Amino acid sequence: MNVSHYLRCSLPHDRERHTHSDVRERAFVHTSAADNLSHVKDPAQGPRDPQRSEESWGDGGLGGVPQRTQPVVGMVGGGQLARMTQQAAIALGVPLRVLAGSPQDSAAKVVADVQVGDDRSLDDLRAFAKGCDVITFDHEHVPGDHIRAVEEARIPCRPGSEALLHAQDKMVMRERLSALGAPCPRFAKIDADDAVAAVEAFGAEAGWPVVLKATRGGYDGKGVWVLDRLDEAGTDLVRRLVAEGVDLMAEEHVSFRRELAALVARSPYGQGAAYPIVETVQESGICVEVIAPAPGLDEETAEEAQRLALDIADKLGVTGLLAVELFETGRGLMVNELAMRPHNSGHWTIEGSRTSQFEQHLRAVLDLPLGDTRPTAPYVVMANVLGGDDPDLYARYIHVMAHDPAVKINMYGKDVRPGRKIGHVTALGDDLDEVRERARHAADYLRYGPQTKETR
Template sequence: DHVVGDYLNPEQVLAFAKSCDVLTFEHELIPNSIIKVLEENGIAVRPNSSAFIYSQNKAEMRKVLQENNLPSPKWELYTGAKPTEISFPLIAKSISGGYDGRGVWVVGSESELAEILKIQPRLLLEEKLKFTTEIAVMVARSPHGQAATWPPTLTIQRDGICIQTITPAPDLSDTLKVSAQEIALKIADVIGLVGVMAVELFVVDDQLVVNELAARPHNSGHWSIEGSVTSQFEQHLRAILDLPLGDTSMRAEFAVMGNVLGGAKTDMYRPYLHLFARTPYLKVHQYRKEVRAGRKVGHVTAIGNNLTTLESEVSHAVNYMNGVVDE
């Protein structure tokens, strides 16, 4: 069975939730106030409103990280006055609602900041870090506190959108890999996470800094469908149902995932046929979304032991599906 309704309508959401044993989320856009209504009516919501708020509200996220001595950039809330802790250029972020580069601005002056304030009255300001690498760690935690992580993933961005991931992150020292997983586990414990969460981090001068949190299955963990013994999706279900968590070991030395963004091609069926014939070990996922420029409409994954070959084949597949190459 399926139910069609408005996730912004508390009555419709509550009516649906009453037929469920456990309720969970696909994205962060459902108002936290609606989650609290569900909880007040005895619905098991996982992650709960107290944990989910840190994915929905960047200011609350920064506060809890700071209170628990977790690595963060300098930050402050923008009130319209001159920033006191951060110098220009800086990063301005919507406190809620931004994703895939939306709601994030690089700001070079007070006048630029004032213009952004006209369209987004609630801003979080952060120092502009000189990072060398962006990584993500997927972590899962059950109601009883069992937790597990996957290996850190390198995320390659273009215009604020992830275009490719490589797991485990190449050229990341063993020390930083362990540290990244420890940070993810600590955050999961501190906020009382139930389910899976992506912890996005910057590597700055051989140190880690937390960028953002996403308390749900995440694009940076899609590689795990083929690349891990237990995918992030299975693990999320295990966690919210309080089942023993699964093995997060990799099935091969490397897993490379490339995001397919909307481009010139609207027909995604014929590219399937070509790619299946050309590279049989590729796994192609289509989200059946309306194709729009820059929108994530699918992804391609390859696992194996030769990283150079995997990167080449995934990049070719993505470019073919996007219409950048025609063979």
């Protein structure tokens, strides 16, 4: 049985064997060594290399670490990504252990094995890791030195510290991707000693507006500032950020048609799998909607985006999921950001794919064969539920469920604050406009109640 049958997918290096030519079904597996089917590493065909026996195939690729009957996956971070990973872990029968900052964290409320601690504390991280066979992450904020210390204790971290650095530091990411030939906006490091002059010089070269970014820590629009020009307010902003110790970089302001996302998985064994390319819709820097597959995206561009993401995962040595946020521009695709974990752009896969991103991430970090990435419907739309003024969301379930029994609600167990991501809804169907309207209605009603977004 070859991999194209195993996953019911096709290989990017073998165009003649594509089993799904329609871009709505576009999903494939890939290995860097595979030029044709005969080179594909098919888990069903036996040991992965001559040094490993048939019996060793079932060890999950954990490198000789003493194994329990079921390996324990440790996830650092107790947010909604860990919470949704728990659902996939239950189905696989894989114990999930979570390092949460508080018993009130989203995942801590539903995971049985929780250690409360500081994920920036090496002592807490070491104590947590001792009970795990492999470590993965709910976020990118764990110090790299701490991850390396765990790796030196022979506990696999997936992704590893070297790969994860490219999701932690935007400057490192830009430099590496540019060296690899990946399409990126023009960028420059802003030295603290002469930051205002450096921003002014970059704007003169790349043109205004200029996008100023904190090299570490930003998400959902945080840590990003758009300067139309370096006037008094812009100068004060740059000086204030430097005084606060924020490391800065500048990027050209990209004129784009829309934002896309490519989600792929890669195992330590080198197997890769790509999901259909999606369109992401942002408001005030926050993703509010994901459309799968990206409507109107031609097959060639969709495959280019998948190949790009798989190649980045391979070159950076990513294990687990990699989300590549992309701009679709008049000049082609351009890389915006990277995330090496389950991602907001992949929440649609819970109901909308044969293998959810959370199950796929577990398969990848455990070095198990990867799952089928084909969608379960022609169109899938995920809409984020943001907090409103009224925290009583449960009371609004009756309307949402009665209005559309097929819509799926996923809430994160988080305190409601205006504008905060507290859940998402997913709708599936054949008519894109109808599916979008169903998802939007459910998300808006959960946020606003009978007063719709438009009537407020």
